[in-house]
Amino acid sequence: MATLTTPPExxxxxxxxxxxxxxxxxxxxxxxxxxHDEKVFLVGEEIGVFEGSYKVTAGLFKEFGPKRVxxxxxxxEGFVGLSVGAAxxxxxxxxxxxxxxxxxxxxxxxxxxxxxVRYMLGGEVGCPLVIRTPNGAGNQLTAxxxxxxxxxxxxxxxxxxxxxxxxADAKGLLKAAIRDDDPVIVVENLPIYKEKGEVPDDxxxxxxxxxxxxxxxxxxxTIVAHSFAVKRSLEVAEQLESELDVSAEVVDLRSLRPLDTxxxxxxxxxxxxxxxxxxxxxxxxTTAEVAARIxxxxxxxxxxxxxxxxxxxxxxxxxKNLENxxxxxxxxxxxxxxxxxxxx
Amino acid sequence: MAQxxxxxxxxxxxxxxxxxxxxxxxxxxxxxREHYEMMVLIRLFEEETERQYKKAQIGGYCxxxxxxxxxxxxxxAALLKEDVLFTGYRGHGFALAKGIxxxxxxxxxxxxxxxxxxxxxxxxxxCDAEYNYLGGWGIVAGQLPLATGAAFALSQEDQPYAVLxxxxxxxxxxxAWHESLNLAGIWDLPVVFLVLNNIYGMGTTVDKxxxxxxxxxxxxxxxxxxxxxxxxxxxxxxxxxxxLMTRAREERKPAVLECMTYRFRGHSVADAxxxxxxxxxxxxxxxxxxxxxxxxALLERGxxxxxxxxxxxxxxxxxxxxxxxxxxxxxxxxxxxxxxxHVYGDPDTADQFARMGPGSPYGERELVxxxxxxxx
Ligand SMILES: Cc1ncc(C[n+]2csc(CCOP(=O)(O)OP(=O)(O)O)c2C)c(N)n1
Numbered sequence: 001m002a003t004l005t006t007p008p009e010x011x012x013x014x015x016x017x018x019x020x021x022x023x024x025x026x027x028x029x030x031x032x033x034x035x036h037d038e039k040v041f042l043v044g045e046e047i048g049v050f051e052g053s054y055k056v057t058a059g060l061f062k063e064f065g066p067k068r069v070x071x072x073x074x075x076x077e078g079f080v081g082l083s084v085g086a087a088x089x090x091x092x093x094x095x096x097x098x099x100x101x102x103x104x105x106x107x108x109x110x111x112x113x114x115x116x117v118r119y120m121l122g123g124e125v126g127c128p129l130v131i132r133t134p135n136g137a138g139n140q141l142t143a144x145x146x147x148x149x150x151x152x153x154x155x156x157x158x159x160x161x162x163x164x165x166x167x168a169d170a171k172g173l174l175k176a177a178i179r180d181d182d183p184v185i186v187v188e189n190l191p192i193y194k195e196k197g198e199v200p201d202d203x204x205x206x207x208x209x210x211x212x213x214x215x216x217x218x219x220x221x222t223i224v225a226h227s228f229a230v231k232r233s234l235e236v237a238e239q240l241e242s243e244l245d246v247s248a249e250v251v252d253l254r255s256l257r258p259l260d261t262x263x264x265x266x267x268x269x270x271x272x273x274x275x276x277x278x279x280x281x282x283x284x285x286t287t288a289e290v291a292a293r294i295x296x297x298x299x300x301x302x303x304x305x306x307x308x309x310x311x312x313x314x315x316x317x318x319x320k321n322l323e324n325x326x327x328x329x330x331x332x333x334x335x336x337x338x339x340x341x342x343x344x
Numbered sequence: 345m346a347q348x349x350x351x352x353x354x355x356x357x358x359x360x361x362x363x364x365x366x367x368x369x370x371x372x373x374x375x376x377r378e379h380y381e382m383m384v385l386i387r388l389f390e391e392e393t394e395r396q397y398k399k400a401q402i403g404g405y406c407x408x409x410x411x412x413x414x415x416x417x418x419x420x421a422a423l424l425k426e427d428v429l430f431t432g433y434r435g436h437g438f439a440l441a442k443g444i445x446x447x448x449x450x451x452x453x454x455x456x457x458x459x460x461x462x463x464x465x466x467x468x469x470x471c472d473a474e475y476n477y478l479g480g481w482g483i484v485a486g487q488l489p490l491a492t493g494a495a496f497a498l499s500q501e502d503q504p505y506a507v508l509x510x511x512x513x514x515x516x517x518x519x520a521w522h523e524s525l526n527l528a529g530i531w532d533l534p535v536v537f538l539v540l541n542n543i544y545g546m547g548t549t550v551d552k553x554x555x556x557x558x559x560x561x562x563x564x565x566x567x568x569x570x571x572x573x574x575x576x577x578x579x580x581x582x583x584x585x586x587x588l589m590t591r592a593r594e595e596r597k598p599a600v601l602e603c604m605t606y607r608f609r610g611h612s613v614a615d616a617x618x619x620x621x622x623x624x625x626x627x628x629x630x631x632x633x634x635x636x637x638x639x640x641a642l643l644e645r646g647x648x649x650x651x652x653x654x655x656x657x658x659x660x661x662x663x664x665x666x667x668x669x670x671x672x673x674x675x676x677x678x679x680x681x682x683x684x685x686h687v688y689g690d691p692d693t694a695d696q697f698a699r700m701g702p703g704s705p706y707g708e709r710e711l712v713x714x715x716x717x718x719x720x
Pocket of ligand 1: 514
């Protein structure tokens, strides 16, 4: 497609960086924003004395006290809804939901309330709410605790959804979310919490919402992914290079809503082949949305049907071998890539 | 089920009287010995579970019942086989107390095909339809509406049975608690909500989480009977469970039974359990371990004749745990070709999905659609 332009330069990082884990980068973003704006407060289960189930908030309770770091009982519907109300009053709540799975009991407050506030009240009242929560699977946590249904939120006008795949974006996107005036769901990821990377020191550094990132440049195939699937895709890209001499470009979506179709289309119009990968089920999923937009934006550029890979469409089983068969592991992504490349 | 309080009379002045023939024959006393043995079995099973977890034979979240055995056994002892049991995710003790074969439970923890859920569920989702144990559930308070619904079904079909629904004290601040108790109240449903108050929901104490931390009192909001018992005393738990389950069966009245208990281990095997409570506190609680206390009481009462008999009980339980591990080890991994089995159960399902193939995501046809998605 000829009319596509190059995406604007999205990185605004200052010069110095520090190596840290994804978890530490999130913590840094929280600390900086708690310092930056008194209206910001954290609320969630076990985020104080216990320091967070996944230790993201470690130390913040000590540093900022119980008023800014609120330990909530197990009452997701209550404290998510409470945060919507507080946000309507101008506070900036940052809610931690222990894992994505537990937001289901609060779904009504998110979809029917948070997402509707501004529009339904005619623009008179806003809802600067952040909900951060990890998706992910792979530790035999089984059916009720292994889900990645972040695209459900991306389906809803009124919500924004971001999903950082690197420590830099963990900091940058979380900060952008907290500073945003609308409800933003920040989808973190269990297996990436311990991953290390370079993170800009500049406290004004944010990753703009709605801008994808080319995580690896290539010429023969575009792999589009977000969250943990980016890591899987990068591994597969290396394999494609070494085993098949195929140069794969990997696009990390970073935001699911708004979705940066532009960056994806630019890439596909260059490579002419696209594979979409996601951690969750792909029926009606992110890959479905991205594939639909690719075929519309790049119909004439495509040399093969757009491929898709996701989790096998079963509730996650417990047994290790069944779990492995269910996950969108690199073998499956590689198989799908070969299929799209026509070398299978 | 007979009430058991009276058997305390059997205690002699020196507390070391040899068991009389009469007591030996008494089914009540024999039952108490069985309950004791079951408590020992659960403790040893959980200790073995932790070892197997550390050997990576078991994965995922794994929540142990150690310290709470008197509640598991006392409550399950009040159940008829037809009564229905629902629990949260801390379910190994309940599964064993309900009578499920330890091998089937261990095989599930190992993720094997002979496990209680055929390797699909793992530690949090043990179940046994034959014993009417309709599941361990992993979302806090998620099982409450289900249990209420099971009670509804019993009531609707005039079945003379009742439902026991376990939950932690951390679950009572969920909307599901309020909605379930209200429904059970207005529709006279035969369900007993068994609240295991072990003081901590992960690292949060009950008085920090609950505006009314005496949970049994909350039943009053639904004009429902609520009471609290010492959950470290098997006979107290049994007496109250029995009375309330009987009432639920016969009078169709729901109730809340709060058992004060304590978990000796961390929230799950991954939690050392020391960040939010002192070692001294745990130590002090372990000093009041319900198992030796109950063993001692039985000994004093003559229901158990000697230390030798206590040791015998322990070795029998050890043997059962060893056999459970052996059974689990020998059971096969589930066949990957059965991955999509039981996603649905209707026999028409495969046919209904038959035309979904074209344009499928990679691997879906092979892994999911071709195996029929049904129960075959
Ligand atoms: C809706 C929901 N929120 C959070 C969790 C995570 N979680 C699992 S267990 C638990 C604590 C529950 O404590 P309690 O009910 O007291 O039971 P206990 O673990 O002490 O048996 C939490 C917060 C969950 N499983 N479901």
